[in-house]
Amino acid sequence: MTALRLEGIRLRFGGVTALDGLGFTVEPGTVHALIGPNGAGKSSCFNVISGHYRPEAGTVAFGDDDLTHLPPHEIARRGVGRAFQNIALSAHETVLDNLMVARHRLTRSGFVATALGLSRVRREERLHQARVTEIAEFAGLGGKLDTLAGALAYGDRKRVELARALASEPGIVLLDEPAAGMPSHEKWDIAHLIVSVRDALGISVLLVEHDMPMVMAIADRVTVLDFGRRIAGGTPAEVQNSPEVIAAYLGSSHPEAGAVTVSPAREETS
Numbered sequence: 001m002t003a004l005r006l007e008g009i010r011l012r013f014g015g016v017t018a019l020d021g022l023g024f025t026v027e028p029g030t031v032h033a034l035i036g037p038n039g040a041g042k043s044s045c046f047n048v049i050s051g052h053y054r055p056e057a058g059t060v061a062f063g064d065d066d067l068t069h070l071p072p073h074e075i076a077r078r079g080v081g082r083a084f085q086n087i088a089l090s091a092h093e094t095v096l097d098n099l100m101v102a103r104h105r106l107t108r109s110g111f112v113a114t115a116l117g118l119s120r121v122r123r124e125e126r127l128h129q130a131r132v133t134e135i136a137e138f139a140g141l142g143g144k145l146d147t148l149a150g151a152l153a154y155g156d157r158k159r160v161e162l163a164r165a166l167a168s169e170p171g172i173v174l175l176d177e178p179a180a181g182m183p184s185h186e187k188w189d190i191a192h193l194i195v196s197v198r199d200a201l202g203i204s205v206l207l208v209e210h211d212m213p214m215v216m217a218i219a220d221r222v223t224v225l226d227f228g229r230r231i232a233g234g235t236p237a238e239v240q241n242s243p244e245v246i247a248a249y250l251g252s253s254h255p256e257a258g259a260v261t262v263s264p265a266r267e268e269t270s
């Protein structure tokens with residue numbers, strides 16, 4: 001099991017400092033939420049971890065691997081999966097095909113062998129399909145493998161996005177607002193799915209989510225950002241009582257402002 005560590009991350013866009021000496025650790029086997037008001041730097045942080053943005057200072061490490069200057073596909077190869085907020089599936093391909101593409105980093109057969117249809121290639125392909133089918137069932141997509149991604153309801157597309165991140169067998173997944181736009185009952189289904197990613201698959205989860213009751217119910221640890229800095233961190237109960245956090249949210253125009261001060265019952269997640 002591997003920890004994800006960020007230290008001293010600084011990222012600027014012209015005159016805007018998006019991340020300002022940011023550091024935190026996602027302990028192995030935990031659900032870790034990254035929260036903060038609009039513009040706090042959450043997406044920028046995800047983009048730095050996944051290699052889409054390059055910080056001007058600081059380091060990102062996953063276990064012994066320094067990810068800081070690697071391109072996105074190399075970071076994915078080292079076990080950091082990501083599900084995007086704006087679902088980026090191939091609408092004209094089936095769920096199975098969307099998941100198989102994501103599994104590509106694990107396939108060993110080269111292009112020529114694949115084109116020749118060698119039996120080893122076919123055997124390998126069958127093994128990958130079997131595993132992808134298991135992952136799809138785990139994500140609640142059983143029976144939908146042959147459906148075109150574009151024909152799925154919104155909630156199922158969010159599930160495919162999550163399953164796609166799992167298909168590359170990561171050690172940690174970054175989930176960017178997995179419950180955004182979902183009705184309440186589907187939102188809690190996704191919350192339970194995230195908890196079982198941790199418990200059944202042993203994969204750590206780093207989560208950006210604006211839904212505070214959900215965050216407070218499922219997160220083991222919470223890191224709070226404001227103006228690109230870490231202003232608090234700890235258990236959900238600890239951050240809810242932090243004066244810095246309350247001040248940051250009360251000063252925010254975001255609709256969740258104030259929600260961080262309510263105390264939803266923490267679900268038993270183990």
Ligand SMILES: Nc1ncnc2c1ncn2[C@@H]1O[C@H](COP(=O)(O)OP(=O)(O)OP(=O)(O)O)[C@@H](O)[C@H]1O
Nearest residue numbers: 013016017018036037038039040041042043044045
């Ligand atoms: N590509 C970019 N170009 C210029 N400025 C950017 C860019 N991306 C982010 N920023 C700025 O960096 C700061 C952090 O933005 P970021 O999107 O990371 O915050 P966030 O916490 O994800 O916000 P939200 O909750 O609204 O998604 C903001 O001031 C934002 O305007």
